[in-house]
Amino acid sequence: MVRNMREAARHAMGRTSGRAAERDPQGQAAAQARLKASGLRPTRQRLELAGLLFQGHDRHVTAESLHDEVTRAGVKVSLATVYNTLHQFTGAGLLRQVVVDASRSYFDTNVHDHQHFFHEDEGRLIDIPGETIAVTNVPTPPDGLAVDRVDVVVRVKRA
Amino acid sequence: MVRNMREAARHAMGRTSGRAAERDPQGQAAAQARLKASGLRPTRQRLELAGLLFQGHDRHVTAESLHDEVTRAGVKVSLATVYNTLHQFTGAGLLRQVVVDASRSYFDTNVHDHQHFFHEDEGRLIDIPGETIAVTNVPTPPDGLAVDRVDVVVRVKRA
């Protein structure tokens, strides 16, 4: 039943209306490149999620916030796939996991050295550029251990 | 049926054999004082848990590790009570909660300003004295927010 390129493309798009992809052509292209570079198959779901995550500005998402967002965009992706994708992207170095809240995991599109404000009332993360804060005199780890990284979280509340 | 002080004391001890209390007389006394100072009733469970937690050296426990420990000591305390107690002690300023692992909460008997090594392979926390690490140039929080505290976690792995 597939007769030509246009039909094939529509078919490949599956359940999505194609609206999201049409709305963000360069995002999709960049996403495609990013996935290819990481050896991840460019599936509809990964392209949509990458499109939302890597639009240029840095983002902090939870599995649920990203799932809500992609769902609101009219794209059907299961929550399991959102979790899978966040972990795969993290494994590929496209995302970083941030632990600040015992009740849920955040993922950060900014994988460079930087720190965070964590707004405890609202559960929001705000970047602090990597050059801003200086952490000095970090002691040598106990024998047999090596520093993986140093996290600084500035917990803030309503004044 | 309670005839004298000795009997009364045994009765008050409830289901415990009294072994734990006998093993740690000063711990119990200190615990009693600590609870009184915090306005918490000195129940058998709180005294046992305080006895284990505040023995002098600083400790990092999870609800489950503390529950295992108190259980192994032959004292019957429900996990719900361990959770309740950890939160009450935290509210009273006797403990501090430490967020380093998305999968469980740690409680720290050292409530003074200090930082941590977190051994990611084993899930263990190691104190870094408060005067050791210096964090400078922490930026001013966004408007309407105030710094609650600054956490530094030095994540370490097997070398």
Added chain:
DNA sequence: CTCATAGATTAGAATCATTCTAATCTGTTG
């Protein structure tokens, strides 16, 4: 292009830490 297949997605069940419920118990105070 067509097909075979490794890899991906997904609904729904399972897990696990933590919290809640509501029944029972106990420390305190009069």
Added chain:
DNA sequence: CAACAGATTAGAATGATTCTAATCTATGAG
């Protein structure tokens, strides 16, 4: 020794995350 506010607890509930196993799809021969 009451009376009762506060504490404990078994077991259910919750909520985030992971797992299962069935179905789908991207890909690279042929």
